[in-house]
Amino acid sequence: MGNGDLSKYSGDSNVCTLKWKRPVLKLIDQRKLPFEEVYFECTNTEEVAEAIKEMVVRGAPAIGVTAAYGVAIAALDFKGSRKDDFLSHMDEKISDLSKTRTTAVNLFWALNRMKKIIIDNDAADIGEVIEKLILEAEKIEEEDLRINCRLGDNGLKVFEGRDRKLKVLTHCNAGALATSGYGTALAVVRSLYRAGKIENVIVDETRPFLQGARLTAWELHKEKIPFFIISDNMAGYYISKGEVDAVIVGADRIAANGDSANKIGTLGLSILAKYYRIPFYIVAPVSTIDINTETGEDIPIEERDEREVREVLGKAIIPEYMPVRNPAFDVAKAENITAIITEEGAIFPPFDKKIKKIFDSR
Amino acid sequence: MGNGDLSKYSGDSNVCTLKWKRPVLKLIDQRKLPFEEVYFECTNTEEVAEAIKEMVVRGAPAIGVTAAYGVAIAALDFKGSRKDDFLSHMDEKISDLSKTRTTAVNLFWALNRMKKIIIDNDAADIGEVIEKLILEAEKIEEEDLRINCRLGDNGLKVFEGRDRKLKVLTHCNAGALATSGYGTALAVVRSLYRAGKIENVIVDETRPFLQGARLTAWELHKEKIPFFIISDNMAGYYISKGEVDAVIVGADRIAANGDSANKIGTLGLSILAKYYRIPFYIVAPVSTIDINTETGEDIPIEERDEREVREVLGKAIIPEYMPVRNPAFDVAKAENITAIITEEGAIFPPFDKKIKKIFDSR
Numbered sequence: 001m002g003n004g005d006l007s008k009y010s011g012d013s014n015v016c017t018l019k020w021k022r023p024v025l026k027l028i029d030q031r032k033l034p035f036e037e038v039y040f041e042c043t044n045t046e047e048v049a050e051a052i053k054e055m056v057v058r059g060a061p062a063i064g065v066t067a068a069y070g071v072a073i074a075a076l077d078f079k080g081s082r083k084d085d086f087l088s089h090m091d092e093k094i095s096d097l098s099k100t101r102t103t104a105v106n107l108f109w110a111l112n113r114m115k116k117i118i119i120d121n122d123a124a125d126i127g128e129v130i131e132k133l134i135l136e137a138e139k140i141e142e143e144d145l146r147i148n149c150r151l152g153d154n155g156l157k158v159f160e161g162r163d164r165k166l167k168v169l170t171h172c173n174a175g176a177l178a179t180s181g182y183g184t185a186l187a188v189v190r191s192l193y194r195a196g197k198i199e200n201v202i203v204d205e206t207r208p209f210l211q212g213a214r215l216t217a218w219e220l221h222k223e224k225i226p227f228f229i230i231s232d233n234m235a236g237y238y239i240s241k242g243e244v245d246a247v248i249v250g251a252d253r254i255a256a257n258g259d260s261a262n263k264i265g266t267l268g269l270s271i272l273a274k275y276y277r278i279p280f281y282i283v284a285p286v287s288t289i290d291i292n293t294e295t296g297e298d299i300p301i302e303e304r305d306e307r308e309v310r311e312v313l314g315k316a317i318i319p320e321y322m323p324v325r326n327p328a329f330d331v332a333k334a335e336n337i338t339a340i341i342t343e344e345g346a347i348f349p350p351f352d353k354k355i356k357k358i359f360d361s362r
Numbered sequence: 363m364g365n366g367d368l369s370k371y372s373g374d375s376n377v378c379t380l381k382w383k384r385p386v387l388k389l390i391d392q393r394k395l396p397f398e399e400v401y402f403e404c405t406n407t408e409e410v411a412e413a414i415k416e417m418v419v420r421g422a423p424a425i426g427v428t429a430a431y432g433v434a435i436a437a438l439d440f441k442g443s444r445k446d447d448f449l450s451h452m453d454e455k456i457s458d459l460s461k462t463r464t465t466a467v468n469l470f471w472a473l474n475r476m477k478k479i480i481i482d483n484d485a486a487d488i489g490e491v492i493e494k495l496i497l498e499a500e501k502i503e504e505e506d507l508r509i510n511c512r513l514g515d516n517g518l519k520v521f522e523g524r525d526r527k528l529k530v531l532t533h534c535n536a537g538a539l540a541t542s543g544y545g546t547a548l549a550v551v552r553s554l555y556r557a558g559k560i561e562n563v564i565v566d567e568t569r570p571f572l573q574g575a576r577l578t579a580w581e582l583h584k585e586k587i588p589f590f591i592i593s594d595n596m597a598g599y600y601i602s603k604g605e606v607d608a609v610i611v612g613a614d615r616i617a618a619n620g621d622s623a624n625k626i627g628t629l630g631l632s633i634l635a636k637y638y639r640i641p642f643y644i645v646a647p648v649s650t651i652d653i654n655t656e657t658g659e660d661i662p663i664e665e666r667d668e669r670e671v672r673e674v675l676g677k678a679i680i681p682e683y684m685p686v687r688n689p690a691f692d693v694a695k696a697e698n699i700t701a702i703i704t705e706e707g708a709i710f711p712p713f714d715k716k717i718k719k720i721f722d723s724r
Contacts, residue, residue, distance in 0.1 A: 207595055317674060
């Protein structure tokens with residue numbers, strides 16, 4: 001990535017997903033937004049793992065950055081003096097972090113980058129490795145922010161030449177809160193808005209966890225971008241009425257063929273967009289692409305605690321004796337995706353060949 | 363309709379939508395289910411109108427029956443002695459009732475039937491008209507129950523010859539609670555279950571009002587029919603995984619061409635069913651067909667209080683300063699409907715001609 005000035009993207013500095021001040025990682029507690037703006041402090045790996053698992057922090061890129069800091073914190077937390085003890089300590093903590101969420105590939109990608117630092121510094125002493133791990137986590141955070149700004153720029157290019165303002169629909173939260181800042185899908189929305197090209201954003205509330213109603217709406221409100229919130233069921237209605245020019249969402253894992261796993265409900269939106277012939281865009285960093293996952297069929301889908309469906313913000317809506325299910329993600333098929341907008345540009349079909357090319361050139 | 367024995371359908375006598383005991387109409391308060399089973403008493407037309415508007419009672423056929431009793435109660439409530447005073451009193455009360463909900467055509471259908479009693483008994487004295495209005499409301503209720511039993515039988519025929527048990531998905535509540543008993547879409551589910559043909563029912567929670575999670579699940583639980591509840595966003599996932607053999611829903615108004623308005627989210631389900639090539643059935647009495655409404659485009663869509671989206675069972679999920687929208691219905695296009703199951707049999711495309719034939723023969 002380049003080293004350009006990021007200040008032009010900093011309008012949303014009021015949305016702060018994570019604050020790292022060695023040796024503490026503070027995460028805005030996304031379970032409590034928009035009603036309370038409080039931070040969850042992590043001083044050990046267990047707290048970082050809990051924060052990821054319990055969705056204090058969520059969104060594939062933010063999970064990656066948080067996990068990287070989790071490794072840095074594990075290193076700082078090491079109490080011994082022998083290198084082999086350090087290595088087995090780090091192995092254990094990295095393994096703990098890897099078990100928090102199953103679908104977001106950025107988690108594994110970030111942990112692998114941190115592992116590589118340990119492997120590459122085989123000969124260095126413990127103190128030196130710890131410093132390098134901290135630097136790497138900080139680098140992952142900064143890179144993520146730079147990447148997101150480029151996602152915004154690249155998204156803007158996709159809509160170049162349109163003469164009227166856009167009405168877009170987004171699902172879940174692929175915003176600053178899902179990243180180290182600026183967002184992925186919302187990076188595109190932010191850049192479009194700053195270019196005077198947004199008329200309105202329709203925000204799916206995104207049951208069961210309400211990331212749309214609580215997080216995306218909160219971000220748009222802070223940025224003064226016009227929007228309204230709907231129940232997820234209403235997306236079809238507004239699309240059918242011509243109230244949506246494009247659907248723009250993030251992704252948690254993209255397979256080598258372009259199939260994209262994202263928050264549950266994304267699959268339905270992709271089919272609605274296809275039926276009504278409006279474009280459907282995935283916006284995600286290349287780190288979300290898992291070249292080793294052939295198709296969407298191979299992406300593991302996390303089933304989360306059924307309490308998320310049974311309750312809404314702690315209020316029971318379904319009695320305990322009734323069975324519920326809670327798959328957290330689904331997969332939009334490549335054939336229903338217009339383009340995947342990455343920091344290296346928008347990828348149009350055929351995705352498999354173009355994705356391979358990106359990875360071959362790395 | 364025939365006068366056959368309804369006792370074979372009475373397994374669900376524990377689900378009682380309305381209880382008429384002159385001069386009081388008791389309605390199970392559907393806003394409080396499944397946590398509380400309490401009845402809302404109506405002793406005047408205002409209370410009946412409130413019950414319909416505030417969704418104490420909902421579901422197109424149940425709204426029709428309730429409105430008919432609302433007219434009977436208005437008649438019983440008349441304090442004067444002059445026939446012309448009676449007529450203008452009735453006009454006013456019927457007009458009040460007609461303003462409660464805009465989409466469900468059964469409301470207007472039932473009110474028109476009650477109006478016809480008044481017109482047809484032009485020469486009768488007030489007391490006699492009152493008795494006839496009460497009889498007509500009771501007749502509408504009983505007819506509705508008979509019709510629903512036939513919907514169940516006719517639905518069973520649609521699935522004849524299938525060798526394995528069915529996994530079906532339903533949306534909102536088209537059950538006993540949406541009718542005077544047995545249901546419409548759930549009549550088919552009940553009849554299939556009694557014939558040993560149901561493996562599982564997937565119940566959409568149906569935001570914003572949660573009729574699926576609260577009402578349909580409660581009915582299925584009482585009947586011991588196997589089911590699980592999902593957030594609406596998850597329907598696409600289960601359909602894509604082959605966990606749904608058919609989508610079966612009710613309707614609030616069916617246009618002359620077969621376009622069917624039903625609870626918001628129905629449109630999306632019809633498109634998902636089409637995409638995955640599974641059948642999509644509408645189940646509704648002929649009174650739900652509005653022969654004067656040409657297509658779905660002409661069906662007025664009620665926008666309800668935004669509080670329904672902003673709150674879940676009284677718990678605020680979206681702050682007041684954030685804009686929300688709340689259209690209550692959408693329209694499944696005729697081209698995406700496999701069949702409309704009515705008391706006169708299942709109607710397959712082309713719907714327009716077959717619907718016309720039914721109305722011509724009446």
